[in-house]
Amino acid sequence: MRIFIYSRKSVYTGKGESVENQVEMCKSYISDKLLKDSKAEINIYEDEGFSAKNTNRPQFQQMLRDIKQMKPQYIVCYRLDRISRNVSDFSSLIEELNHHNISFVCIREEFDTSKPMGKAMMYIASVFAQLERETIAERVRDNMLLLARTGRWLGGTTPMGYTSEKIQEVVIDGKLKIACKLKDNPDELKVVDCIHEKFLELRSVSGVSKYLIKQGIKTRNGNMFSLPGIKEILQNPVYCIADEDAWEYFTRHQSDVCFEKSDCSYKYALLAYNKRDYRKKSAPRQDMDKWIVAMGKHKGRISGKRWVELQDILRDNIPTGKKPALMHNGYSMLSGMIYCDKCNNRMFAKQRSGKSGSLFYDYICNSKLRGGLELCNCQNINGQQADEMIYESLIQYMNENAGILPLLEKLKREFQRQVSKNFSAILEDKIKKSTGEIDNLIHTLSHEELGAAFIRRVNERIRDLDVEITSLKEEKDLLKENKGDKEKRELKINQFSMALWNLKESSSILSMEDKRTLVKLLVKKIVWDGKKLHVYMNS
Known part of the structure; x- marks a missing residue:
């Protein structure tokens, strides 16, 4: 047995x-x-x-x-x-x-x-x-x-500028109970103040990022500040003084404000709870009318008026979808396809200053776009010249390569394989696994006698999983958007098969999107070493 x-x-x-x-x-x-x-x-x-x-x-x-x-x-x-x-x-x-x-x-x-x-x-x-x-x-x-309404810190990773400090409080039944509040970390708060001031000056998250990189200012873990990380600091009410301007802002947005206007004080700052709905998969961010806003026990860094001004600037900077992304513009052929040999990041097209609407543009690596020469000092490429050189090299490749027809057939079969492969199902499976792990971690937090270190690690893991799920969902949505174009793309490949036999004459009839697709079909990778472009063809 x-x-x-x-x-x-x-x-x-x-x-x-x-x-x-x-x-x-x-x-x-x-x-x-x-x-x-x-x-x-x-x-x-x-x-x-x-x-x-x-x-x-x-x-x-x-x-x-x-x-x-x-x-x-x-x-x-x-x-x-x-x-x-x-x-x-x-x-x-x-x-x-x-x-x-x-x-x-x-x-x-x-x-x-x-x-x-x-x-x-x-x-x-x-x-x-x-x-x-x-x-x-x-x-x-x-x-x-219920505890959130008292303004105490409920655990987890403390925001930039603060540490967690244990205090003792007397509850209604007379028992002493340990609670936590946020305690100032002066060095980190200087960075937070700098981020607020620079954003009000530059009115750009990427501008703040470049400034921090140039000044060598990093996170508490010694990493460069990411754009989402900077935005999180700018949006976090934990730095906002609990004054009348802040009270009116959250009241206007129908948040559950746990103190009266007459109780507003410049002595303390705010704490916001229930910003995410952990009962749902991926714990999505909730609208402000679901938030609980309490007066914390820590000092604020920025007045309500200036904090509200920050939020208005951030709202105005939200992309409308009218401005094309760096990889998808109407004037460059290779944006996002060239890789910088120094930092291994992609290079994107950027129009030259004062040349709006013209054809004068350069390819600049993403590191340099984000942080300037401090991150990468690779030489820019003249965009128009690069596009022309690559297109001419494709024409020469077609003229010299007698076996181009087998290559085209191979590329068509590869495209068919990619179309039939169920990428959406793979992404959904990854999302389910990550969501399941979040559910497990949240349930673990329901147990008593958990140590602060353990709670902190759990909350950090939940945050990392949430970022991963968001990325997977964006990728899945992108696949869904492109699903209806599969037949059109397959038809274009057949058209390219004909156009490739006379590529030079086809240049005038192919759109920029067609040319990008053509490059992707024929070219495996393009690398810029600062002096030369290295083109690696599909074989």
């Missing part, structure tokens, strides 16, 4: 129902109830630090793989919710076990799926396990929002 034991606990701790204790109790049950005088080979699977929200757990997945290979007679666990608190996941597992004639035993509830009543009761218990998980999550969320 072969028996599997599975144990799980959400939080790393040696207290209570640890994975070790669960395993020992399962062994005792097996020897007393299942084996008695016989013997069995026992395999043990332990997942510690994983939620039961879903089945994305390494040892659980290993157990499922071993089920198909080893075919045990029993799977034993200490309690039903050790397996799953999700009814759908649990039902799928039971069906899988029934298919392999494997009995499932929970020693705490004394359920055994080898018996009809045990199977029925197991399903009922799984419904209540999921209800318990959802109730706990809702209760934790409500408690966090």
Whole structure:
């Protein structure tokens, strides 16, 4: 006989129902109830630090793989919710076990799926396990929002300029309870003040980025400030003084402001909560009418009037979609296709100052565009000359390469393969996995007695996953937008097949978009080393 034991606990701790204790109790049950005088080979699977929200757990997945290979007679666990608190996941597992004639035993509830009543009761218990998980999550969320109204810091990664400091407060029932507030970090606050001042002066996030790079100003981790990172600092109310201008701004946007106008004070700053909806996948940012805005216990850095001015500038700078992106303009052929040999970044077309509407433009690497010579001192390329040289080289390549027809057929087959490949499904799978991990981490935060360091790491991971999900969704949306153009693009390739035989004469009838597509079909990569363009053809 072969028996599997599975144990799980959400939080790393040696207290209570640890994975070790669960395993020992399962062994005792097996020897007393299942084996008695016989013997069995026992395999043990332990997942510690994983939620039961879903089945994305390494040892659980290993157990499922071993089920198909080893075919045990029993799977034993200490309690039903050790397996799953999700009814759908649990039902799928039971069906899988029934298919392999494997009995499932929970020693705490004394359920055994080898018996009809045990199977029925197991399903009922799984419904209540999921209800318990959802109730706990809702209760934790409500408690966090209630605490938010007090203006205390609720944990996680502190914003630039502050650290977390523990304080003691007396609650209504007279008990002392540890809470946290934000404490000034003078060196970092100087950087925050600089970002605010420079943005009001330059009115550009990228302009602030270039200034910080030139001055060698970096984040607390020693990295260059990213554009989203700078924007987050500019948008964060944590630096805004809790004065009347700030109160009127958030009241006008229907935020839940937790203090009266008469309580406004220049002594303290704001804290905003509930900015994201963690009950939904990818935790999207919520509108300001869902925010809870409280008066914190830390000092502010910028008046409400100037902070509101910052928000108005940021709003006015939001792209309207009328201005073409650097890679998609109507005058350059190679924007985004050339790579800088020094920094390995793409090079984009930029019209020369004072030449708006003309054909005078250069290709500049993205590092230089962002941070100037401090990031990359590679020489710019005259855009018009570069386009003409590349096009002439393609004509010469076509004239000298007698085997161009097989190449065209190969390119057409490659295009067909890319069209048929389901990139959207791959991206969706990645989004689901990242979202599932966020759900697990959020559920982990519902447990008591979590250390500050652990909470900080969890919040950092949630933030990283959120950025990753946003990027994946943008890529998926881009694929969706391009889906309707597949037939047109395929038709163009056939047209290119004809145009390529007389490429020089075709130049006048091909649009700039057609020429870009043509370059992508024939050219693998273009590299600029500061003096020469190196063209690598598809072979």
